[in-house]
Amino acid sequence: MKITLIPSIDYIRENDIKGKTVVIIDVLRATSVIVTALANGAKEIFPVIEVEEAFSRKTQNSLLGGERKALKIEGFDLSNSPLDYKRELVTGKTIILSTTNGTKAIHYSINEQAKEVLTGSMLNAKAVAGYLAKSDSDIAILCAGTYGEFSLDDFICAGKIVWESININKSCNKIQLDDFSMAAVLAYESNRDRILEYVSNASHYKYLLSIGLKQDIEYCFSQDLIDLVPKISCSNGNMKISV
């Protein structure tokens, strides 16, 4: 099994995704929101690119969530803070989610004919690694990044997921890493006891901190709180994330 890492959605190349198991990472914050909402009982999540589409798909049993420039969208029920997605609010609900980077990465992966698409975060890294370790497919880790740019926070999370996969598979030695995923593993290995310090160098971290989202960041970098692997399915062009 080969693991390749795509440093951001701007860097997706032909054949990077087609036929592979793709793990999308947008730690700050879309994939942290997704796994938290599902862990708190949300029925499913519809990732949509445009705000207008989110409004047009709103029903009585759904909540609109997401962000533009990291802030709640006017008229939406929830922001892109995973701390918004409390059990009492989301249980049994459909979440219609529109974010700048993560939902785009999900759409790209489906459109580029991935074999299957999962979402990963620090919160469910070990669960995703366990899933990957059992897979026979080649794997692409797609770091969503920030406005198309590579983002340190997604990179270190990719490193953790691959590192955990290797550890699970230690005995059979069947995982081959490209240099990008190896760089992520080495970054995680050197910094696993000081992840927040490492991530404090990320430009998106600094931006979120500047608008008062320290609690969000701390929550998003909590490791292995949730034992779920969200998966994206697609029917008639409509995408759905569930477990």
Added chain:
Amino acid sequence: MKITLIPSIDYIRENDIKGKTVVIIDVLRATSVIVTALANGAKEIFPVIEVEEAFSRKTQNSLLGGERKALKIEGFDLSNSPLDYKRELVTGKTIILSTTNGTKAIHYSINEQAKEVLTGSMLNAKAVAGYLAKSDSDIAILCAGTYGEFSLDDFICAGKIVWESININKSCNKIQLDDFSMAAVLAYESNRDRILEYVSNASHYKYLLSIGLKQDIEYCFSQDLIDLVPKISCSNGNMKISV
């Protein structure tokens, strides 16, 4: 001054290079060859993409150097081992160099209208950093990579060059790093006392080792042996590297 890092020639995006000071890194081995040849008295280096062009430009005072699949090209005088470029062979000579990754990166940078193009390696990292620290331009560090793929060896060298630039500029705090160059700096910082161990994870390292080029690798990862900054100039479509 902003520093951005381009992870390999496959990942060059519009406006990544135009108008910037570009540092090309191909540690294993083109940019190590270039600085070694110039340090040993070569007059100039002509980087050419095609083998046929190298032969057509050969004169009495020139030597043909380079590789395909890391091996010497048939009919060439020198391989792509920096250890071939001994003072007694290269003094006063023009080197016509054709390699798979490094010379391509040079051509791309010139064609994409870089303001100026330099070559960096571990051998002259501090010299390049000193040059950059005095610059007012935005800087792009272009890791040549291996057949278009990101390569750990170029990445760690980029980290060293940026790290040295920051250290020189510590007092004025004028350098802004994108997350990619920050990742490289953090990788260098965590591994500066065990660079060869870090690089032993690189796929190109493993390939070169498998064909017996251990000495080359060790030489290419010697830090700051040479105090030169090779620069590329272009006249009538012909490129020349000199100091």
